[in-house]
Amino acid sequence: MTVDSLVIRDEWPADADDVENILQAAFADHPHSQQTEHLIVRRLREAGELVLPQVAVLDGTIVGHATFSAVQLSPQHEGWYGLGPVAVAPAFQGHRIGSALIDGGLRALKAMGAAGCVVLGEPQFYRRLGFERGLGVTFDGAPPEYFLAQAFRGTVPSAAVSYHPAFFGAD
Numbered sequence: 069m070t071v072d073s074l075v076i077r078d079e080w081p082a083d084a085d086d087v088e089n090i091l092q093a094a095f096a097d098h099p100h101s102q103q104t105e106h107l108i109v110r111r112l113r114e115a116g117e118l119v120l121p122q123v124a125v126l127d128g129t130i131v132g133h134a135t136f137s138a139v140q141l142s143p144q145h146e147g148w149y150g151l152g153p154v155a156v157a158p159a160f161q162g163h164r165i166g167s168a169l170i171d172g173g174l175r176a177l178k179a180m181g182a183a184g185c186v187v188l189g190e191p192q193f194y195r196r197l198g199f200e201r202g203l204g205v206t207f208d209g210a211p212p213e214y215f216l217a218q219a220f221r222g223t224v225p226s227a228a229v230s231y232h233p234a235f236f237g238a239d
């Protein structure tokens with residue numbers, strides 16, 4: 069398969085159904101998923117809390133999605149965001165589409181003036197994209213080795229991270 073014509077662009081309103089389908093398909097067999105990622109994105113969208121949602125488009129078809137949302141840090145630090153969920157349609161995984169989506173999203177986040185970004189996920193994958201573990205931010209209930217961060221300016225603060233309530237099904 070060639071992905072030479074891959075385009076990463078901002079999500080448009082008309083993309084919402086395709087995005088949900090990709091999230092459902094990508095997480096269907098994921099061992100740590102409760103298969104609610106499409107609902108998380110839907111709730112974030114309805115709450116106006118999706119930040120820089122990105123889609124990967126191959127020959128006119130959406131094959132991947134990544135988004136950010138604002139996170140709260142305690143003690144308070146402004147300008148921090150969480151990456152996720154990230155999904156690539158199963159048939160297209162392993163072709164650097166996920167990496168391209170995240171890379172494009174992180175560039176846009178930096179350009180927006182964000183202070184930094186956190187992510188909960190596989191360290192082997194996210195370390196390639198500039199995230200490091202053990203930097204001082206924590207997320208209650210997450211094993212430290214799976215909670216990673218990167219600062220775009222300054223350093224990563226020592227703080228506890230909270231995600232938007234949409235992640236947990238309570239608006």
Ligand SMILES: CC(C)(COP(=O)(O)OP(=O)(O)OC[C@H]1O[C@@H](n2cnc3c(N)ncnc32)[C@H](O)[C@@H]1OP(=O)(O)O)[C@@H](O)C(=O)NCCC(=O)NCCS
Pocket residue numbers: 094095098152153154155156157160161162163164165166167168189190192193
């Ligand atoms: C995780 C995901 C978004 C990655 O997208 P992708 O396009 O398949 O990934 P890439 O091709 O950019 O991956 C680059 C590298 O990371 C590796 N990688 C991808 N996912 C990985 C994972 N979960 N754990 C460890 N390594 C991983 C790939 O094997 C590849 O390594 P290689 O270059 O040595 O072959 C995609 O596989 C997916 O949708 N998975 C199901 C949903 C999911 O787990 N989402 C992330 C949690 S929010």
